[in-house]
Amino acid sequence: MTAEARIRNLRWRLTALFTLTSLVGLVGLAVFALRSDTAAAHRQLEATMNLQADHAISLIDYDDNRRLDLQPLIDTMDSDCPPLTVLSGPADHLTVARTPPRPCVALAPDDVRAVASTALRHGSEAWADSRTPDGDPVRLLATLYPGPNDRSWGGALVTAVDTADSESEHRHLVTLLTVGCAVLVSLSAIAGHLLSGRAIRPALTALRQQEAFLADAAHDLRTPAASLRALAETARHDDTLRGEALDRTVRLATRMSDLIDGLLTRARLIAGVATVTREPLRLDQLVEAVVDDTATHGHQVTVVARPTVVEADPELLRRAVTNVLNNALAHGHAPGQGAEVELTVSPEGTVTIDDAGPGIPPSLAGSLFERFHSTSGSTGLGLSIASWVAHTHGGTLTVETSPRGGARFVLRLPGHTKHRL
Template sequence: MKAVPFRARPASRRAATTPAARRARRLRWRLTALFALTSAVGLIGLAAFALHSDDVATRHQTDNNLKLQAAEAMTGLDYDEGGHLDIRGMLDFTETDCPPLTVFSAHAGDLKVVHTPHRPCVRARMTDVRAIAALAVRRGDTAVTNAHAENGHPLRLVAVPFTGPDGDTTGGAIVTAADTADDQKSHRELTLLLAAGCAVLLSLSAVAGHLISGRAIRPALNALQQQEAFLADAAHDLRTPATSLRLLAETAMRDDTSRTAALERTVRLATRMGDLIDGLLTRARLTAGVATLAREPLRLDQLVEAVVDETPTDGHRITVDTEPVVVDADPDLLRRAVTNLFANALTHGHAAGRPAAIALGVSSAGVLTIDDAGPGIPPDLADSLFDRFHSGSGSTGLGLSIAAWVAQAHGGTLTATGSPLGGARFTLRLPTHSG
């Protein structure tokens, strides 16, 4: 059977199935959505501002060009002695076909076409041209509007009024036009480009927000896992002493003759429970990173022998073969690890109804081996043997996980392989004392 080493798994994976962890994941997705929504509002706002600015700038440029063309044409207008409009000067020096220039004369509230381009590059509908010319004459100011050419293209029409022969009244208007199809096409392309850019940036923003929120809640997930590990380990270690305390109390209440002995055992058991609680708190502090191991030189062989002597064996065959060895370790935590490994062998190292055959060995290299003659390690548990809540035979699976954690905390290892006795062998390796 291959060795099964202890592998520490990320706290976020170990706590991923708890209700608190699921709430944390939902919070992470909410934070991601909020981050993406905020980014979307900002990006859409900037894109809308950019599109509006581009549209306004394009229209202003077109209008200014048309107004400049009309103003230049207006310098060629004159009146004869009879007060009739003379456009010969305009025709001599101004191109009136592109952009097309249409000249209207206003007389007695009526508009008369004085000039239309012969081959205009843009053919505006005459009704639209006359309408904007009338508006400019009526207002006495420049008029601008959108229209459509005869071929359906969008147009920009500008009408600029000019003064009459007396210099005070409005004598007519010059209307010029520009095809804005290319400008609108460029605007649509800019809209598509900005939309695609916003989509890409929004996706990147959502991914970044998800990663950032994951980093933000990771300490909370670790804290949840540590809290749950502490509660589970406390329940595991205190369940048996608490049951024993209850039995001793019931015995003392029923039998007066054994009351003194029961009380003495109760005191010893309460002292042990206090030590267990201190050890659990120490582990919780170590896991949280707020305390360090209380390392000291100790005899591993003597600790193992003491654990075997203090543990009720109930008729099981126990063999202990030790060599003197000193390791640097926390006495309480190491005792708990050895106790859990020995208890696991007593529980699972034999067939139902038959005594267990367990062999414990300690070598001078700081290696503890515990062999049993049980059914061995089930194949379906080989990869998760040292994970919390992964065990068999109705066990909580915490004893081995605590032992594996103690080994790792001391810079050692805990592995599981097949045993020469036919069952499982657990091997705990610890660094020896160098002094």
Template sequence: MMTAAARIRRLRWRLTALFATTSAVGLIGLAAFAIRSDDNAWSRQLNDALNLQTSRAIPLMNFDDNGRLAVQDLLDDLEAECPPVTVLSTTAGRPTIAYAPGKPCVRARTYDLEAAAARAVEEGSAIVADARSEDGHRIRLLAEPYDGPDGHSYGGALVAAADTTADRAEHRSLALLLVAGCGVLVALSAGAGHLLSGRAIRPALTALHQQERFLADAAHDLRTPTASLRSLAETALYGDAHRTAALERTVRLATRMGDLIDGLLTRARLMAGVGVLARQPMRIDQLAETVVEDTDTGEHQVTVHTEPAVVVGDPDLLRRAVANLLGNALVHGHAPARPAEIELTVTADGTVTVDDAGPGVPDTLADSLFQRFHSGSGSTGLGLSIASWIAHAHDGSLDVGTSPRGGARFTLRLSPRTKQGPASGGGSLQHK
């Protein structure tokens, strides 16, 4: 079965093919129109030139008293070295050559001349025919009938000829140029269509990728607590002696799962870009103090140092970022079986620093620490990732380094809105 991503990519190729086909049809139509117009133009121009020659010669056609064709006037008028017309007479019942130039510009075959003249006499009007010369060149013949001695019937026809080899070569060159141009333009349009279709389906692929990552996050992080929750429920169901402890652990685990689901949804909204930041001026120092007061630190010690700092941001998201940093320090910022000693600092430039006295963060893990699924024991692996996303959403940054206390230092930098003096508040407190 084809995957959703494969179907989207196949749609891209279909869009590319449709774009290229549409462009090809349009370009081919325009090229055909241009080729046809050029063919008609040079053909019409050639016919007009041939017709001019026969029209000038027809008034010079005379007959003597015996009804025989006299072409002397015509010969006197033709001053060209190669007279362009041939005179055919029908006095014998069928067109025969009565006069032919000694050195014609175009050496047409006798059969073609007689056939063109016969057709012109039969139709009673000028006709055009394409033929071959004696040397194999393509030529154009124009035959026009002239009146006979009685004035009621046609005495024959004048045939003018012109070599069309050069004109046809130019026309063929133009056609080849247009065909080649169409091929190039179709290729370019196909490439442009592929790029445009790629940009068009990119949001769909991004949304699909985000959905797959969200499902992977949910499956990865919910599998273990769900199994633990089921185990605790079975313990509470079949063991009366441990029921109270199992229920207490169940409540804690359910709370943790609620926080986990909330974190997954927050991260998914940030990745999808559907969450709109409710930006407003706020005191980041007061927010940090509130987060510490609302956090159950247990036996751990948290020291807070703040300076008044006003930033522009989303209070809910920034509260989650600070809470995630504090929660990470409470879980990982101490040695086993020893309480954590954490110091949270807010400076006037909008920087929030969380220091702990734990084992610290190795340099090899610093780059991957803010990626999903990077966690230690007892952690969902989303807290630092969400905090990093929130920092970047506020045009800030989240870095990790070594704390003067010997553990890790997480630094959340936000752009300050204004700078306030000491009189506006701030201070230091300890929380246990």
């Protein structure tokens, strides 16, 4: 797996981790909310039923013969809703003293008797859950009332509440929370993917810059390295040329050192840790120096220059002019013939390079300055580097048809000054 693929895979892992964290957090909050809602509903229901039961028990009385008197209860409370069932006697022999004539909640007699027996056996109130004949959920409460001598329990009062509406509201809350969690998790996944993309973007940029640096280094150092090897072989096999070869080797090594410094400078500029060093320089002299340092090998190179001063980075500008000139020498001639190249330096801060070759097809003009674009066996980096240098200085590098019939490359630099150094 390539480094870029690993970085992109990391993005998906970060997205998954962000989504999983959001999912766990939202599910935990939803469960807590549902449990809190259930507990609050139960507390409210039980408090209401306790109040009703306590009020009803306060109305249960006995007559002079110590017989159960429920008339105050009947006269004061609507015992049909909530349904109030009064049972008397011990837990094992309970008898129904009164049932609501028209209860709003239908109760199974066995369930009523069971919860009342439980309360009497334990000597405290008892709760139970049941269902009506129609299947609706019901909450039952059995509360003890005192006997005629207040020394024992006379029986139990059973009340009930239909909880179907409450459970329906709870299910609706579950649905809302489920849908809400799903939407929020989806949004968090999208947000996590976008944020992770922004997080890995600097790493991808740094990786591409590193690859560009290595490619540029290989392009710029390949020719000097080959020349050094050729000079070393010449010095080894021909003693008469050894001194000249060593002198040229020293100059070429110095040039390679300058190239390496330029490459490092460009890498730092792209990374944003350095700025372009602008200083006044003679553009015409720089172009002449580039021509003098370039091996023509049978090609004819003419320089037409007027004294021109621009503000630019000397090393970067030298590399740009060198790359365009080398491109003209390599491609600006017919096979088997020498190239005829003319460089013109104008006071407007423009370097024009004309050749008499086959020219540039219009279909290739738009992509000529792209990285690794080449119509021959070269790496396709020379013109892209020159274009990058021009744009770094706020200028342009364009190509058009030359009056000589070949290609014309125009390097324009802004912010020039029209004075001599």
